[in-house]
Structure formats: C-alpha cells, structure tokens
Amino acid sequence: MRLTNYFIHPADNRYYVFSFREEGHSMIFKDLLENKSIPFEFHEDEELEYGAKYLFGVPRTHFQDALNQNHLLYADIRSPFISNKYLRWLLLVITAVFLLLAILGALSTKMNAQTFPKKSVWELSVLARMNTPFSMVGVEDEVFEDLGLTSVWSPKIGQEFGMRLQYRLKKNWSFGTGIQWASRNYSIEFHYSNDTLAINDFDTIPQLRSVGYRIPFFAETRVPLGLGYFVSATSGFGVDIKPSDSYVNTDNYEAYLGRVRWAALPMIAEIGLYKEPERDKPGWYIGLYWSKGVGKSIWVEQVVLFESDYRIVSRGYLTSTLAGIELRILLE
DSSP states (O other), X not given: OOSSSEEEOSSOTTEEEEEESOHHHHHHHHHHHXXXXXXXXXXXXXXXXXXXXXXXXXXXGGHHHHHHHHHHHHHHHOOOSSOOHHHHHHHHHHHHHHHHHHHHHHHOTTTTTOSSOTTOSEEEEEEEEEEOOOGXXXXXXXXXXXXXXEEEEEEEEEEEEEEEEEEEEETTEEEXXXXXEEXXXXXXXXXXXXXXXXXXXXXXXXXXXXXXXXXXXXEEEEEEEETTEEEEEEEEEEEEEOOSOEEEEOSSEEEEEEESSSEEOEXXXXXXXXXXXXXSSOEEEEEEEEEEESSOOEEEEEEEEOSTTOEEEEEEEEOOOEEEEEEEEEEO
C-alpha cells in the first residue's frame, strides 16, 4: 500500500515516479510540469498493483519543483471531505443547535440552567479535555528508523471541546452521543547519519498539529454516593473524522501525518466523579478518559533533504491512543 502518489524509481534511483489513476489528472500534471520547464518522461502501465497507470519519471534534481506542482494539483482537484452539500449543511446545523442550547442553558438562570423540562430524561453537557502523554496507558514516544534516518514522534498536550446529549433510560443508566473537536500535537526529533557522505545531522520540529472531529456513542452507569454525588463509568465507541492531512518542515526535514481511511473507530472508556444539577445551578463532572482506535488509522512520513538531489523517505504508523483529564458542565 502506497501512502503517497510518488516514490523512488525501483530500477533507477536517479528518478522519482509520480503516479495517477485518472487520465485527466495526469494531463493536468503534465501541463504543470511543462509550464515550469521541469523535465520528465511519461509512461502508461496497466499492471501496477495499486491501480495507477499514468506515470511520470522526474530527475532527482527537479524533484522538489515537481513535488510542489503535485501538491498544487491535489489542492485543486481534491473533493470536499463531505462531498454531499446537504450533509455538510446538516452537520453545521446540528453543531449550531447544540451550541445554541448550551449557551441558552448556561445563561438562563430563570430556567434554572435547563434547556429541557425539569424532570426531562434528556441531559445536555458541554465538555473540555486536556490530552496528556500518559505512557502507562500507551501514549508515549514512537521511534521510526530507516535508511539512516531516525525520527522520534513525541505526543504533547492537546485539547478537545464539545457537547454531549444523553438519554437517561433509568435513574442510573443513560445512553448518549455528541460531537467533539480535537487537537493532537506532536514534536518530532530527527537524526540523520550517512557515513559515505560524512553527514551526522540533528533537528527538531517543535510542533505538528492534527485537528479532527469525534462523534461518540456510549452507555453510562453511575453509583450514588449521596448528596447528589455519583461515581460514573462510561464505555462505547466513536467515529473519528480528520478532514485533512498535516504537514510541517524545516530547512532539511519534513514531516507528514494523515488518515488511513476517511474515518476511524476508537474504543472509549471513562471514569469520574459526577455532581447532578440542582434547581439553581448546573452540575459538573470531572474524570479521566482513554480511547484507542481499532487497527491502523494514522500514517506518518518523515523526510530528510540535503541539497536538491538528495532525499530519504521513511514511513510508518502512529498509535491512536488518547488519554487525559475531562471536565463537563451538566445542563439538565
């Protein structure tokens, strides 16, 4: 499986190959190369295992220029993440309604901070999370080594904000869903060593940010402690959506992070202390959470560049584990 549409020529490492599945896209790329006077060789191949049949061979000396044109092409032809405009508007409307309910519930003292009737089985909450690098639950540094290039991806503190809507089936059982915005942050340390070329170089990218959305589906149970306090436990799964890939670079290094599929399915577990809402004020929840995606969902690519004709690429997959501290304001 190729994560990008370019690779080193398998028979002649003086060239890079750019591959396209659509003839129209290949023609656009051809025009871009010609307009920038980038030399290339064109070939059609019906037998490539990943389905691309329109191939362009570009010399290493012009690879960076060709790569820039490739990025511009995909920026122009890439379809919207949610291609159906009605579905896009529906998602925006749902988000706006949730926000409106949260704002009205938080500001309305006359309604006792409630957006539903007093004894409603529905419960609305707004949440904020701090993703923390807890190594004991699998959120730790990951190392990739290939062709003399070593990169260390270190998770940093991230943030999540969102809303939840729960249906209280019984007094101490509920089911719910919601929408959350999440930011995952990494720092990347590079070390490249090449004895033949007498290179021993280090560099650091202080932050690469990846932004996405999560729609959780969960069941919650709680054990009463008295005086309106409960211990709450939640489990379920989510749908993680990442609209676009992330990219950052320095003078000699590049780092890419992207999604393997359009959506990932993480498992979810939460535990915390719960104070139910009272007549004159909302309730609150504070606790810990953990989630981990099923299968491979995040790919990364590390690149070292020295001068215009020297490029080493290393690829791998990141674990998708998240853990941290959560605070909710409960608007019954």
